[in-house]
Amino acid sequence: MAGKVSNWDAAKLLQRIKDFTRSIIEDLARGRSPTISINRFRNYCMNPEANCFCSSDEPKGQEILTITRETHTYRIDILLRVLLIIRQLLQENRHGSKRDIYYMHPSVFTAQSVVDRAINDICILFQCSRHNLNVVSVGNGMVMGWLRFKEAERKFDCINNPNTAFPIPVLVEEVKDIVSIAEYILVVEKETVFQRLANDTFCKTNRCIVITGRGYPDVSTRRFLRLLMEKLHLPVYCLVDCDPYGFEILATYRFGSKSV
Known part of the structure; x- marks a missing residue:
């Protein structure tokens, strides 16, 4: 992935999403198994205004997702479905909650936690916050x-x-x-x-x-x-x-x- 988005720019993030999905399609077209590397952090971003999801801590290992493993295939499928919804939010300059995203495909997502994990993975992959993705929380306060x-x-x-x-x-x-x-x-x-x-x-x-x-x-x-x-x-x-x-x-x- 490219470097961290220092100044929030929806157009740049949309381009990065396009490049990411294109790379997966190209791998599949050439008969290769696409792999997605996701960093894991001890802590996550504590500043809601920050541009990155992770904290300043060094990654505590990586997860490598590949379609050669059945559990990974489902997770990649969910990640791409959620990424498609996020792309639409950014293109239309709209906001949606995690709950809204879940109810778009409840039979596929099966649980809210599945959507939450995919959003976390997307934030790590693109080094941005949920706020940058136009995904908001349903307010309780x-x-x-x-x-x-x-x-x-x-x-x-x-x-x-x-x-x-x-x-x-x-x-x-x-x-x-x-x-x-x-x-x-x-x-x-x-x-x-x-x-x-x-x-x-x-x-x-x-x-x-x-x-x-x-x-x-x-x-x-x-x-x-x-x-x-x-x-x-x-x-x-x-x-x-x-x-x-x-x-x-x-x-x-x-x-x-x-x-x-």
Whole structure:
């Protein structure tokens, strides 16, 4: 594969996808078994804005996929099917979730985990992030408080209803016109705590923004929090359980996740 995409360019990635699929077709046409080499890393990209899927760690070995092995044949088939869908997303400048991709061919993919693995492999092969592939997470997070912003053409006016929960936008890169008079951001682990704060009109007497990922935070929630930190320059506090799971969630907000 060519080097890492330092500046995001959909046209370049589309060309690399075309070259990759052409090389497989040429091998098959010449009677050769195509091989696909996939690096494996101890950690994965912890920065959702980064251009590569892997971390800066050196690869911890390689997997060589070949059609001479039956299990590899199925995996290559899935990889190419998912790659076709991703190519369509890039060509049409659309976004889709991993769940959307799974439901395009549920009888072929058989399980969501099969699609997830193929997307991970594609990110490693092309040294890019899921965000670069126009594949987004289905957002689980919520936000309330002294905040106003836009996502595409949709307006979120939390300031007029500071104790009303709004969904975290999935397309964080399209969030703009952020306005806030908050003094800090409070991240809470549990949805029940978030709802309790809303019921107690916590934001009415406290000029803050409250965010929850409903437990383990998804990528959209973490990216949205990072965006607010960069734009508003507010202190961030995190309320989690005092146990290993709570500290894991705290570390995920602060440093990112090994899996996404």
